[in-house]
Amino acid sequence: MTTYPAAGRVAIPAATVRGWLRLEGAAAFAAGLALYGWLGGPWLVVLPLLLVPDLSAVGYLRGPRLGAFTYNVVHNWALGLAVLGVGLAAEIAPIAIAGAILIAHVGMDRAVGYGLKLSTSFHDTHLGRKGREK
Secondary structure, rough: EEEEEEOEEEEEOHHHHHHHHHHHHHHHHHEEEEEEEOOOOOOHHHHHEEEEEEEHHHHHHHHHHHHHHHHHHHHHHHHHHHHHHHHHHHHHHHHHHHHHHHHHHHHHHHHHHOEEEEEEEEEEEEEEOOOOOO
């Protein structure tokens, strides 16, 4: 562990923080799937639905800056929670189910180490460089 000499504090390694964020993602994935089931989502199509949010990566066809933007709009907790909230408040099950899928998808991505993208490259995320994390 690294210490900060002036303050005498122990720093938490980045790998440990990434581990906690991955665990958080796994919990959100499980919660999203539980919500999906509770809302009556058809299990036959859950796997294809979990892949739909990745269509937001189409922005990368126009470059990493637009790609990161379109990807990050879909791959954040706020959108999934907002869609879920609207669906529940309006009592429209398909919208609530879409929110549950978004939450599960973001959790799934975080659990395996994919994070919000930086505009430098598809591989640069807020969880570190995908494929090269330690």
